[in-house]
Amino acid sequence: MSSEQQNAGKIATARLGGANGPEVGVQGLGCMGMSFAYGPTDADEARATLERALELGVTLYDTADVYGAGENEKFIAPFVAAHRDEITLATKFSLSLDSSDPAKRSIRNDRPYVRQCVEDSLRRLGVDEIDLYYMHRRDVSVPIEETAASMAELVQEGKVRQLGLSEVTAQELRAAHAVHPIAALQSEWSLFSRDIENNVVGAARELGVTVVPYSPLGRGFLTGSFTDAEKELTADDFRRHQPRYHGANAAANAALLEPVRRIADAHGATPGQIALAWVQQRSRVWDGLTVVPIPGTRKRSRVEENTAATRIELSADELELLEPVAGRVTGDRYADMSFSSAGRE
Numbered sequence: 001m002s003s004e005q006q007n008a009g010k011i012a013t014a015r016l017g018g019a020n021g022p023e024v025g026v027q028g029l030g031c032m033g034m035s036f037a038y039g040p041t042d043a044d045e046a047r048a049t050l051e052r053a054l055e056l057g058v059t060l061y062d063t064a065d066v067y068g069a070g071e072n073e074k075f076i077a078p079f080v081a082a083h084r085d086e087i088t089l090a091t092k093f094s095l096s097l098d099s100s101d102p103a104k105r106s107i108r109n110d111r112p113y114v115r116q117c118v119e120d121s122l123r124r125l126g127v128d129e130i131d132l133y134y135m136h137r138r139d140v141s142v143p144i145e146e147t148a149a150s151m152a153e154l155v156q157e158g159k160v161r162q163l164g165l166s167e168v169t170a171q172e173l174r175a176a177h178a179v180h181p182i183a184a185l186q187s188e189w190s191l192f193s194r195d196i197e198n199n200v201v202g203a204a205r206e207l208g209v210t211v212v213p214y215s216p217l218g219r220g221f222l223t224g225s226f227t228d229a230e231k232e233l234t235a236d237d238f239r240r241h242q243p244r245y246h247g248a249n250a251a252a253n254a255a256l257l258e259p260v261r262r263i264a265d266a267h268g269a270t271p272g273q274i275a276l277a278w279v280q281q282r283s284r285v286w287d288g289l290t291v292v293p294i295p296g297t298r299k300r301s302r303v304e305e306n307t308a309a310t311r312i313e314l315s316a317d318e319l320e321l322l323e324p325v326a327g328r329v330t331g332d333r334y335a336d337m338s339f340s341s342a343g344r345e
């Protein structure tokens with residue numbers, strides 16, 4: 001089969017972290033929900049989803065050590081082994097949950113912890129090297145330069161290929177980048193969550209850092225598949241604890257989807273596809289920025305729907321209609337926002 005035939009039907013590609021970085025599909029796959037946070041999973045369907053995504057040109061696969069306390073890394077390991085050279089594997093360190101109280105989380109960025117975490121992730125993932133290693137959350141008691149230096153050691157030792165940061169400020173991104181090039185910034189970015197546009201997106205563009213928007217579907221809310229998390233989702237679903245997805249906030253926020261639905265109808269698309277097209281198109285609004293969203297799904301049909309959204313172009317009028325949406329959202333992204341970069345800017 002020629003490479004043209006092989007590429008037929010696949011999504012476009014982009015370079016992760018600049019011209020010398022790996023080429024990845026312009027949409028990645030968030031694997032978190034396959035083991036963690038979003039209720040019961042059909043493991044066979046989730047495995048089939050990993051494969052289907054790859055067939056469609058998705059090559060950036062995102063996990064973290066905290067997702068199911070290592071279970072998510074273990075879950076994707078056989079897929080990674082089968083396709084090691086075809087994919088870009090991203091995982092993260094720094095966050096851990098208390099098994100007796102899931103609301104309690106701890107954050108560590110110190111060198112001994114970084115070194116311990118990378119060994120644990122390498123073992124669970126069954127690889128010699130992690131392609132993209134992120135600091136998941138910032139522990140403000142450790143200077144960011146120190147953490148970046150600890151992470152840079154891992155690159156020098158061949159344990160990690162590229163570095164990433166999640167939920168950091170523009171200043172933190174710049175300081176870390178001065179220690180070692182940062183390939184990717186992973187932060188929440190969607191029609192409902194645009195705080196990062198205030199500062200860090202501009203810094204990422206200037207430094208050539210790829211932005212990897214997480215929760216680009218607003219954790220599913222933007223697809224219209226649920227409205228009130230407390231009433232509609234299972235007791236163990238993390239979204240029940242997110243203020244914007246329950247009670248009066250959820251009802252008010254659901255009403256904000258009206259223009260999204262209207263635009264979706266005009267394109268013969270779904271609201272979720274419009275949400276994904278919007279975030280993908282930030283690369284044009286922020287001319288020169290590389291954007292690789294990582295919507296999460298455990299279902300083949302949805303990965304097909306989501307990747308198709310990379311081909312939808314929104315007009316200037318449509319973008320304008322969507323412009324006020326984020327400013328009208330009620331309720332925070334998390335119940336405890338103390339970790340977020342917003343408070344440190």
Ligand SMILES: NC(=O)c1ccc[n+]([C@@H]2O[C@H](COP(=O)([O-])OP(=O)(O)OC[C@H]3O[C@@H](n4cnc5c(N)ncnc54)[C@H](OP(=O)(O)O)[C@@H]3O)[C@@H](O)[C@H]2O)c1
Nearest residue numbers: 030031032214215216217218219220223295296297298302
């Ligand atoms: N760095 C960080 O702090 C951080 C935080 C959160 C997440 N992440 C990463 O980002 C990835 C994506 O974020 P996310 O999973 O939180 O949120 P998301 O991608 O905005 O939404 C995922 C949710 O939407 C549903 N969904 C996906 N496609 C759909 C479609 N076409 N129609 C209807 N529903 C659909 C999924 O359900 P099904 O699975 O049932 O399809 C899931 O419940 C995660 O997997 C994780 O890797 C990183």
